[in-house]
Amino acid sequence: MKKIYRSACPLDCYASCGLLIYTENGRVTGIKGDPEHPLTRGKVCGKARKHLERLYSPERILYPMVKEGSDWRRIQWNEALDIWARKLEEIKRQYGTGAVLYHDASGSNGVLRGLGSRFFNVYGGVSIPEGSLCWASGKAAQAVDFGGHQAHEWDDLENSRNIFLWGRDPGRTNIHLLQYLKRAAAKGARLISVNPVRVQTGVTGTWHVYPRPGTDGALALGMAHQIIAEGLIDKAFVEKYTKGYAEFAALVKEFPPEKVAGICDIPAEEIKLLARTYAGGGPSAIMFGYGMQRYTNSGRTVRCIDALAAITGNIGVPGGGANYVHQHWKDFFTDLSGAEFARAGRTFPWPALARRVMEADDPPVRSIVVTRSNPVTQLPDTNKVLQAFRAVDFVVAIEFFINDTAAEADLFLPCTTFLEDEDVVVSSWNNYVSYMPRVIEPLGESKSDVDIFTALARRMGFLDFGFHSSQEWLERALSRAASNGIDLERLKEGPARNPAAPRIAWGDRKFPTPSGKYELYSEKAVEKGLEPLPTYVPPQMLSRETENFPLYLLTPHSGRTIHSQFWNLIPDETLGSLPAVEMHPQTAAGTGVNAGDRVWVESSQGRLQGILYTVDDIRPGVVRIYQGRWASQNGGVNFLTPDAVSDLGSGSCYYDCRCRVYRCHD
Structure with a gap:
């Protein structure tokens, strides 16, 4: 019997695309875009179509396994859960619950896929990473500047006269934005990309600006200098809605375009023209990517770029905005985390997680549990990560495949894909919530995260965990949203927009900062270890001796994968025996390769x-290697990257990395 289900993609990207899932006789036969989804309108990327290939991949492991020596032994679920429960009880008795590290990320989004956190809070509280490998620095910076996080609807770009794609590559990571960029351009908007890499915008005539990596903050201050010098500020907005303008204006006098040109390697006249374009040509929107905040100076950088929007009044107006991320879902769902049950626990900075695991002694980390992530591939400084994983007694991986992390595990538990269990999914970059139904029964012996943690909680007698079905959990999660007419039955009809999300970020000019204004001068920044004003401090790599490592290494996303997902599905003839190392011909000639x-x-x-x-x-001067390829596939670009922690928000510093390239002679 043939059926079609409406669903959504759970991958951690900008869209959470609407999907149509085709089944016949209990088997998924096709995945296409949902033309009725209000945002993505039937367009999906190749990654969404990879879900079907992953579902039925012959490499997918569909039964629990325990490692004995260097070999895996297939076991039944009862034995697997008994082994795990005994280990957790033993660790709790000998060291306390903080000796367990729970590494959960957003590899597969969904409300119920986060219930592992509830289990470990009921267990007593454990060690967890803080910050992010992805967005932490910029998110923390905007919390300082604005007091929170809001973003414009994508179609508001049609009101912009200038659109700055600052570190964002929509052609590879945000294809649904392309249609809005094209519409804006058709109405006369100018597109400006600020990035060491020429990105794909889909718009002919895009102005590409190529700063030296890690110098975006200086560029923004140079633009601010010129804007103020030419009297292009929005005086009414500055006087009524900002704090610290006079101090900021004094600071940017130290960053004239002529000085900034030497820092960024951009001509002073181009910096001046960028400033005039941003401030003098109608509403200007900044669309942040994450590239510019993967350095040790990332928090400062985003504060500098935010300041451009503040001094020109491009906040709270159609066509404007400093669009990084939003937190419109913050009060939408009822909290299921069980944080009230945790009596212990600690945090480690996410980028330095491996180092901190090995340093921990009160208590030491004795077990690592990994869900929805592949930290051995994705954490920086892979050599150190491998040391950390091999130093603990017991590693549990809840996974689809034997990826780099699962290969280091002692217990492997097979989980379901989003096609095999129901959930609800949202994205932090748009305002739509979608229901994902179970369209087929779980393959083999795979189980959902809900079923795995419920079964473990039963074994350990954790009554506070709550023994509910997936539907009951979803109804609890949506109990707050139901008061606005968005309950589970409504979502089964199709995606719904969050009614609390504004179309224009900060349209009411009410900023939840201590002053109630946008804060150019911030005591909160001082509390967090930064200067009170946005300023430029060179990234660590620019302060280091460069003779041995003269080149900059960038490790961006590939358009055909998302982080480490789907790399194992690329055919060998397409993948190649070794990673592609890309550089400009001029750089290659100077390097002798x-x-x-x-x-x-x-x-x-x-x-x-x-x-x-x-x-x-x-x-x-830049080397590019796409991130995510597994070490077991001769990849592992994070063998090269540092485990430094950014200046704000405990963010990653993948791009704060110098390297050298030379021909292999062996």
Whole structure:
């Protein structure tokens, strides 16, 4: 019997695309875009279509396994849960619950996929990462500046006269934004990309600006200097809605375009023109990506860019905004985390997690549990990560495949995909919530996160966990939203927009900061270890001796994968035997390597082999290797990246990395 189900993609990206799932006789036969989804309107990327291939992949593990020596032994669920429960009880008795590290991320989004946190809070509270490998620095910076997080609806770009894509590459990571950029351009908007890489905007005539990596904050201050010098500020907004303008105006006198040109390697006249374009041509929108905040100076950088919007009045107006992320879902769902049950616990900065695990002694980390993530591939400084995982007694991986992390595990538990259990999913970059139904029964012996943690809680007698069905949990999660007419039955009819989300960010000009204003001068920033004003401090890599490592390493997202997901589904003939190492022809010539050479890329953390390709879409002096390829596939770019922690929000510093490239002779 043929059926069609409306669903949504659970991947952690900008869209959470609406999907149509086709089934026949209990088997998924196709996945297409849902043309009735109000945002994505039937368009999906190749990653969404990979869900079907992953579902039925012959590499997918569909039964529990325990490692004995270096070999896996297939076991039944009862034995697997008994082993895990005994370990947790033993660790709690000997060391306390903080000796367990729970590593959960957003590899597969959904309200119920986060119930592992509830289990470990009921257990007593454990060690968890704080910050993020993704967005933490910019998020923390906007909390300082605005007091919270809001973003404009995407279609508001049609009201913009200028759109600055600052570190954002929509062609690879946000394809649904392209249609809005094209519409805006058709109405006369100008697109400006600020990025060491030429990004894909879909708009002919995009103005590409290529700053030296890690210098975006200086560029923003140089623009602010010129805006103030030419009297292009919005005086009414500045006087009524900002705190600290006089101090900020004094600070940016130290950043004239001529000085900034030397920092950013951009001509002073181009910096002046950028300033006039942003401030003098009608409403201007900034669309942040995450690239510019993967350095040690990331919090400062985002504060500097935010300040441009504040001094020009591009806040709270159609076509404006400093759009980074929103937290419109914060009060939408009822909290299921069970935080009230935790009596202990601690946090480690996420980028330095491996180092902190090995340093911990009160208590030591004796077990790591991993869900919805692949930290051995994705954490920086892979050599250190492997040491940390191998130093603990017991690692549990809840996964689909034996990826780099699962290979280090002692217990493997097979989980379901979003097609095999129901959930509700949202995105932090748009305002739609969607229901994901179970469209087929779980394959093999795989279980949902809800079923796994419920069964473990029963075994351990954790009554406070609550023994509910998926539907009952979802009804509880939506109990607050139900007062606004969005309950589970409503979502089964199709996606719904969050009624509390504004179309224009900060349209009421009410900022939940201590002053009630946008804060150019912030005591909160001082409390967090920064200067009170947005300023530029060079990233660590620019302060280091560069003779041994003269090149900048960038490790962005590939358009065909998301982090480490789906790399194992790329055919060998397409994947290639080694990662692609890309650089500008000018850089290759100066380095003494040629296209097609097998090369070593080396940093102070480690080295990696690859095949050299010359490309013209990155600035000279930069090396690009796409992140996510597994070490077991001769990948593992994070063998090269540092485990430094950013200046704000405990963010990652993947791009704060210098390297050298040389031909392999072995």
